[in-house]
Amino acid sequence: MKCDICGKPGARQRNVPRNYGKGESLLVIENVPTVHCSNCGEGYLTAQTLKEIERIKQNQQNQQTAASKRPVAVAAFE
Ligand SMILES: [Zn+2]
Secondary structure (H helix, E strand, O other): OEOOOOOOEOOEEEEEEEEEOOHHHOEEEEEEEEEEOOOOOOEEOOHHHHHHHHHHHHHHHHHHHHHHOOOOOOOOOO
């Protein structure tokens, strides 16, 4: 595929995990399609991928809000 940054062919798409946020709001999204170009060395996400990530983050926030309303706290033995 063509690189959006330098315009040369040879860019490849790879699915890699990416982290968003930190601490309790850390969100790991796996298999994010990331474009890597061997000509200019850039790695970037397409507009469509960014849109999809925004949607996933929104879903995640909604789920967390729902989870925090549960009356029972969940704990685990070390
Ligand atoms: Zn490039």
